[in-house]
Amino acid sequence: MSDHPKVAIVIVTWNKISYVMELLTSLRSINYDNHDIIVVDNASTDDTCQTIREQFPHVNLIVNSENLGGTGGFNTGLRYVLEKGGYKYTWLLDNDAVVERETLIELVKVMEEDNEVGITGSVIMEPDMDMIVELGAFVSWSIGTWKPNYRNNRLSAMEEIGTTEVDYVAACSSLVRNEALYKIGVMDERYFIHWDDIDLSLRAKQAGYKVMASPKSKAYHGLEDKPINPLISYYDIRNGLLTITKHQSGAKRFLYILNMLRGTGKGVVYSLLSGLHTTSKLLIYGPLDFIRGKFYKSGLSVKTDDTPDPESRIIPIGDLKISAVSKVLILPNASYVVIKNVIAKLREQNPSCHISLLIQADRHELVKDLGIDRFIVFEGYRQSTMQTLLVLKSIFEYNYDLCISPSRSLLPFSYAVKKYYLYDHKRDYFVKSKEDIYASWKLFVSFFGGELLAIILMPFVYLKSLAHQ
Numbered sequence: 001m002s003d004h005p006k007v008a009i010v011i012v013t014w015n016k017i018s019y020v021m022e023l024l025t026s027l028r029s030i031n032y033d034n035h036d037i038i039v040v041d042n043a044s045t046d047d048t049c050q051t052i053r054e055q056f057p058h059v060n061l062i063v064n065s066e067n068l069g070g071t072g073g074f075n076t077g078l079r080y081v082l083e084k085g086g087y088k089y090t091w092l093l094d095n096d097a098v099v100e101r102e103t104l105i106e107l108v109k110v111m112e113e114d115n116e117v118g119i120t121g122s123v124i125m126e127p128d129m130d131m132i133v134e135l136g137a138f139v140s141w142s143i144g145t146w147k148p149n150y151r152n153n154r155l156s157a158m159e160e161i162g163t164t165e166v167d168y169v170a171a172c173s174s175l176v177r178n179e180a181l182y183k184i185g186v187m188d189e190r191y192f193i194h195w196d197d198i199d200l201s202l203r204a205k206q207a208g209y210k211v212m213a214s215p216k217s218k219a220y221h222g223l224e225d226k227p228i229n230p231l232i233s234y235y236d237i238r239n240g241l242l243t244i245t246k247h248q249s250g251a252k253r254f255l256y257i258l259n260m261l262r263g264t265g266k267g268v269v270y271s272l273l274s275g276l277h278t279t280s281k282l283l284i285y286g287p288l289d290f291i292r293g294k295f296y297k298s299g300l301s302v303k304t305d306d307t308p309d310p311e312s313r314i315i316p317i318g319d320l321k322i323s324a325v326s327k328v329l330i331l332p333n334a335s336y337v338v339i340k341n342v343i344a345k346l347r348e349q350n351p352s353c354h355i356s357l358l359i360q361a362d363r364h365e366l367v368k369d370l371g372i373d374r375f376i377v378f379e380g381y382r383q384s385t386m387q388t389l390l391v392l393k394s395i396f397e398y399n400y401d402l403c404i405s406p407s408r409s410l411l412p413f414s415y416a417v418k419k420y421y422l423y424d425h426k427r428d429y430f431v432k433s434k435e436d437i438y439a440s441w442k443l444f445v446s447f448f449g450g451e452l453l454a455i456i457l458m459p460f461v462y463l464k465s466l467a468h469q
Contacts, residue, residue: 004034005088005112007104007175008081012073013095014042017051020095024056032104035091036060040077042067069192069297070094074171078186087178092197094172098127098220106217107175110163118180118209119201121169122219123155130154131366133223136166136213139198141248143382144240144260146198149213151362161215168201169211173219176200180209188246190295194232195239202247224336224366230282230302237264237286242295245465254462261287261457263382266450273442274410274435278302291460293468315430320421322349325401329356329376331413334406336366338425342406343370356398358391358413374398385447392416396437404430415440 009027013020020039027037038060041049052061062076074092081090089111091104103122110120124133132155134148149166150158174197184203187196201211237260244256264283271280285300322328328346330339339357346353356374359367364377378391395403395416402419405411410433414420420436423429435442 004032004105005108006086007032007035007089007091007108008077008087009035009037009091009093009104010074010077010081011037011039011093011095012042012070012077013039013044013048014067014073015044015046015048016095017044017046017048020048021051021055023093023095023097023099024052024059026099029101030099030104031101032108035104036087038062038077038080040064040073042069042073067297068189070171071187071191071193071196072189072296074196075186075189078181082178082181082186090176090178090181092171092174092176093219094221096221097172099173100218103173103217103219104175106214107173110212110214110217111175111177114210116208116210117212118177118204118207119169120163120175120212120214120217121166122173122217123213123215124170124172125155125218125220126222126224127220129222129224129366130156132158133221134170134213135161135164135215136169136211137198138167139202139243141244141252141256142259144244144256144263145236145380145382148362152364152366154365155215155218158215163215164213165210166201166213167205167211168198169213171197171200172221173217177209180204180207183207188242190242191239192235192295192297194235195243199243199246202243206247230278231298231300233267233279234282234286234289234298234300237283238290238295241287241290241461241465242468245468253465257461257465258454258458261454261461262451264450265453265457266446268453269449270412270442270446273445276410287457287461290468291457291464293464313431315421315432317345317349317430320349320402320430322346322353325350325353327354327356327398327400329358329395329398329400329403329417331403331405331411332357332359332363333409333411334425336363338406339367340370341425342404342423343372346404347371356400358395388412392443403436405433410435412443412446415443 041063043064043066049063081087107120111117121136123135132150132153135150137146137148140147184207187200205211268280268283354373357372358376360380361377379387400417403414403417405422408422408424414435418437420433421430422433
């Protein structure tokens with residue numbers, strides 16, 4: 001008989017057959033002999049279920065009739081575990097996470113050492129890079145987002161890190177005490193995706209449990225190699241408002257909602273002025289659906305109409321005449337690999353070219369090895385207006401010859417340069433954008449228009465927040 005407490009491993013999957021099969025294969029080798037595996041399939045159409053039944057007959061497979069999102073999928077597994085009973089803990093795993101032999105046992109050790117710990121999460125690492133994605137995270141209520149703990153620090157250089165108490169740990173790899181779930185309930189299915197694991201952690205803390213993150217328990221789930229789903233901006237806003245509503249009250253609730261609406265309003269107006277109609281729609285529907293009480297899975301359709309300047313002439317890199325350029329600014333709206341490739345292309349054209357990189361503060365360490373001549377570090381996409389103006393001032397004063405976005409996405413920092421190009425890394429060509437210094441008036445319209453939109457929305461959102469719990 002095993003000395004280890006019994007653990008239920010719950011994995012949610014949807015049309016990611018190669019990922020979930022790799023994860024199930026790796027679970028055969030974990031250093032933990034008292035567990036059952038439950039895979040919840042959210043109505044996949046890629047033969048996931050048949051393959052699991054054939055290759056992993058010991059796995060408990062539960063098939064949902066529709067896609068219930070990460071939230072509903074995890075809840076399907078959690079309800080099964082709690083109703084069956086006999087499990088002390090439940091290990092929540094994303095289907096594309098990669099785990100090590102000791103990942104689970106290190107989580108169990110934290111829980112067994114302190115009965116007041118309700119949830120423990122693994123340190124999430126970038127695959128093939130000694131970089132921390134997060135060791136848990138803290139909620140930044142004032143700007144309606146969260147701050148990952150130790151983002152893009154090297155784990156090998158931080159041996160002094162111990163098990164850390166945090167606001168939340170990601171369901172990517174987290175161990176939940178089932179006793180706590182019996183008290184606080186499962187996830188709030190209104191979320192569908194995003195903020196759901198934050199809400200669960202916050203409810204555990206409110207019930208008197210600790211939420212911890214263990215640097216000894218490693219799981220790999222990179223950000224730098226993942227494509228961005230445009231719908232995430234919608235869920236972030238709608239679900240962020242719901243989380244503020246559930247966990248804040250009084251003046252703080254009012255202020256945090258207003259701050260989120262101010263940022264959202266500026267994004268809506270900027271996107272409209274820049275021709276990013278899908279982005280604008282997703283942003284405005286976040287607060288509108290909150291007002292209307294429309295939660296769960298979004299019914300919004302996402303069209304790829306946010307390709308700026310669709311009639312622009314395709315430009316090969318040779319036509320940019322980099323050899324005659326002395327100073328280039330690269331924006332941060334792409335993965336590490338894509339940014340690295342753009343820099344290599346520029347160096348190939350002009351080895352002596354002075355290259356600056358605008359980079360988020362929590363990604364600065366990640367890109368230090370790219371041979372950049374000058375870094376312009378900023379806080380992030382929800383930084384204050386004053387911080388944005390200071391960054392624009394720094395860019396303008398340096399008088400760059402041209403600016404490059406290493407993706408087809410626009411960023412407002414281009415309004416401080418005279419020439420702005422967008423790079424399509426999949427097709428390996430550039431297009432010229434009109435969103436340069438001559439269109440900088442859009443920044444002022446976005447600011448004042450966004451503030452006005454926030455004022456208009458605020459009474460409706462705040463009154464609705466009094467009804468949502």
